[in-house]
Each structure stands twice: as structure tokens, then as C-alpha cells.
Amino acid sequence: MAKRLLPLMNRVLVEKIVPQSKTNSGILLPERTAKLNSGKVVSVGPGYHNKEGKLIPVNLKEGDTVLLPEYGGTEVKLGEKEYHLYRDDDILGTLHD
Template sequence: MAKRLIPTLNRVLVEKIVPPSKTNAGILLPEKSSKASVLNSGKVIAVGPGARDKEGNTIPVAFKEGDTVLLPNYGGDHVKLGEKDYHLYRDEEILGTLHD
């Protein structure tokens, strides 16, 4: 049975984007070259409803499911669901959204 995690408050569930380890032709890439060319990014899988202010109003999360986001080098909580690895970040920890 597959589990689905719905984050609480202003948390965002992200699956990190891993750079390819070999080319389409099957040539293995050295680890240094693949890390240097790719930003620390991820795809938003799920978002919480948002945090609450002092009056009890909900402050919505700035990201939505499917967004590609720029992640900090450190931080977030590692979560493993089934065979997949994810990370939970607070809304304010995520650095921005990436667009083509």
C-alpha cells in the first residue's frame, strides 16, 4: 500500500532532482561534472495549508505541487516513503522557484 504524506502548517514536501550519472549514449559522467552543472533543485510533491498569524488567519504557502524550486545546501528533514527519498522544508527555507 502506497503512503501519501500531507505536510502540516507551512511545510513543503520536495523530491530532490538528481543529475544523470551517464549520457544518453551510455557514457558515465564523473561526479564532479554532474554536480557542477546542476543547481540544488527539487520538485514540490505536496504542500501544507499554511501557517497561522496572531489573529488565526491562514498565511498560504508560496509554492504549489509541481513547482521546481531552488533548495538550500543544508536543512530540511529527510523522509523515506516506500523506496523514495523526500525532504520536508518550511516555506521560508526554500530559496525560490525555477522557470525555463
């Protein structure tokens, strides 16, 4: 049975995107070419309540590709997969094609 983590408050569960280490033709790429620290949003919390009690929802949704800070987040392992848990205001932005 696979576990599913539903983040609380304004937390976002992200699966980091691992860049390719090899091209389609088999050429190995150096690590420094893969500097972009990005991930795919797996799950989001409902948001947090401000001082007046109003719910402030998270700005992200499942499936968004996001730019992550170099440091931070909490590593979470569910089964064989590794994820990272961030506050929504720690995420730097969304990436679009």
C-alpha cells in the same frame, strides 16, 4: 498500499532531482558538474496563522521545481522513495524553463 504524506502548517514535501551521471552517448559526468540542488514539490501544507489569526498560505504548489538550500530539511522515506520536508521559507526559489 502507498502512503501519502500531507505536510502540516507551512511545510513542503520535496523529491530531490538527481542529475544524470551519464550523457545519452554514454560519457560519465563528474559529480561537480551537477551542483544545482533542486527538487520537485510533491505536497504542501495549508500555511500558518499569523498573530491576528489570519491564514498565510504557502507560496508553492504541487509540481513546482524549486531550488533547495545545501543543508537542512528532514529526510522522510515513504516506501522505497526518499523525500525531504522543508519549511516554505527555507526554499530559495522556483526554477522555470
